[in-house]
Amino acid sequence: MSTLTLNRRDFLKVVSVAGGGLVLGFHLLPKETDAFTPEVAGSFKPNAFLSIDTSGKITITVAKSEMGQGVRTSLPMIVAEELEADWTTIDVKQAPAHPNKYGSQGTGGSTSVRTSYENLRKAGATAREMLIAAAAQRWGVDPATCYAERASVIHRANGRRLSYGELAETAATLPVPASPRLKDPKDFTIIGKRMPQVDNPSRVDGTAIFGIDVRVPGMLFASIEHSPVFGGKVARFDATRAKQVPGVRDVVQIDEGIAVVATNTWAALEGRDRLDIQWDKGQWAEQSSENIWKTFEETAKKPGTEERKVGDAAAALASAAHKVEAIYRAPFVAHATMEPMNCTAHVRGNECEIWAPTQTPQRAQTEAARVLSVPVENVTVNVTLLGGGFGRRLLADYVVEAVKVARAIGAPVQVIWTREDDMRHDFYRPSTYNVMTAGLDKNGQPVAWTHRIVGPSSRGIVTGGSTPPYAIPNIYIDAHIIDTGVPIGAWRAVGPSQNAFMIESFIDELAAAAKKDPFEYRRQLLKEKPRLKRALELAAEKAGWGKPLPKGRARGIACCESYGSSIGEVAEVSVDRHGAMKVHRVVVALDCGPVVNPQTIEAQMEGAIAYGLSAAIKDEITITGGGVAQSNFHDYAMLTMSEMPAVEVHIVPSTEAMGGIGEPGLPPVAPAVANALFALTGKRIRKMPIRAEDLQGEG
């Protein structure tokens, strides 16, 4: 029945996320995808995302990972809209990994909705047209005289109707339309409406299944002792005492360390405590934060590799009326998802089944296949709910470990990390050292901007989003990338998450040097960035910028364009006499283009502000003896309820290109807070996390 002639366009490749550093190469559908190949057997399955059975049950398949950002709600909303389904009766199914059936299943870079939008609309519209055609055929009428509504097709002339369930069998025999007509957005009844997350009932009664909750008959539990030093290897070990712990079944060595396998997690942990391991610590054994900062500082004296060049910044600086210089620092920070890394795997002969909370199911599949030397088709990856992702679960390190342990013991096993493992074996947001200079003309206008970034390991992650959005005629950005031994990864909003702190604090310094209002100063420099300018203006307006505040409070402003969305934020802060700060309120205004689920947008703005504020005022990973000094939430403190500001979200009505939502709310919050603290105390904050002592003494 393959009369399929869908135009298989080469779908948008999101390889250079606007303003972002994360180059994930996510594109929704590769050329060889079979997403739009209908399946014949059983129910009506016009494409990979949708099936309707004869009872009328509609199942929408989600191929992106759900980590709290609401994709299992927003993506089905798109299909259901075009399908004219009844939203309250939709079933959502999570797709296992497949090399090409769904396109990229990678979930990151705030891409899920915007890169799926057009295709999922088409997926729904295709089915709708086939169902209408089926009804028209049954009635012997022209399809143009019929329409669909709430999962039924209705004949306009006499009001007779057939439900989608009644039409499923017939629809399955019809040709797939090449270019189905999409609905006019003004007729949307689902897209743009506030929809609660479909998974929230299961999240409030304990039935939601995260990776850690996977239970397989006969399964065992394992805990792995990893090298305390980055890059260290096991030299030798003695498992005698570990094996004496009741419940311990086995102790196995894998490349990553020593795994203790037991009948329950506690026994595995108890056994692990009794391991005697000598480590070959390798080249990073003496690494420390102090040494890293010293190296960064020394390196920053030399020119780096050019990152961006506009005009001639050196010449403009030399002739500037006024020069501003500053050093900015950001620490390593951990993702610290509430659900520690874990993965359940079962290797049987040359086949493998995996249950993983992963942002990259296909990566898990290919890496498992590589480890086992089997074809990818032999590896099944079931994707559970994720207890937070934030970029940590783009990596498949914890999946590979589980596969290796499962292969060694020949039984299903859940490898579960402790919080200490999670804190010490993360892929951290890079620590960076930043030398910034700017030249102002006699009116205080910036004529030159230079930014030298020194950071570890990953150029894209370190330098992403380092170009200021402002109309400055001469810009020079260069970077040094140094291996420090510390693993680096994508951390929510990646490059912009910290480069916005540098840019938006430094532009605030320039405004202060020019004796201009920081909002007006930014605004007049954003002529070429109308979306960002509008977002900034709306944030300022809604926050009451310029209006009096109670004594002891001040506002700060910042903006950033990242992942296709433009966001302005205003933070309102106070500091008590002990130097303790409080962020009372953050006003967010964003232009993210057309909106699918405003509920999700608000939640993601709240979440991004909590995550970004936590990094701004609390989170810090330090290195000592070649490993991470912190271990758990007592020494890696995170934002608590009493520190959470009120968050107000204002969405700019927009028909511009759709932008991302999960990350863009984050970058402006740290500088908005730092700028508010400057306005309040006169102390310029040039490093994160902001400490009480930074607010005392000379500015």
Added chain:
Amino acid sequence: MASITLTINKKRHTVDVDPDMPLLWVIRDVIGYTGTKFGCGRALCGSCTVLIDGEATRSCVTPVDLAAGRTIITIEGLSPDRTHPVQIAWMEEDVPQCGYCQPGMIMAVAALLDRSPNPSENDIEATMAMHLCRCGTYNRIRRAIITAAKTPQPGSGSKGGVR
């Protein structure tokens, strides 16, 4: 190893385990209720909160023998059908993002409202101070607590609000 009898969600379970094993792992790995989560193992985050005789308790640091003979309620036992006022409020306010910390949050709030049906801002702050949510759902949690407090609590003598 010891034979220990636990009453969880009104059902009796006899388990043969190390008496020092934290209740969390007995609930999750031995008995098989997975709604109670592991977050830190040191009573720092609150994800593992259950009710023991009506009191919010961090199961990750509670040796199982201390729970023997007492009434234990996990998220699965809070209501048979998601109708506990705290669960209803949590859905109304669409609180969870990833949801991992929420069972612990909900159990803590159920205990709070059981003992103070009209909690003050300070009661809420004090109860939630050591409950971490990395997704940043705190403002919704606060709203949901207030919403739930407006609904009569089931209480009914069964400590911890079990129906």
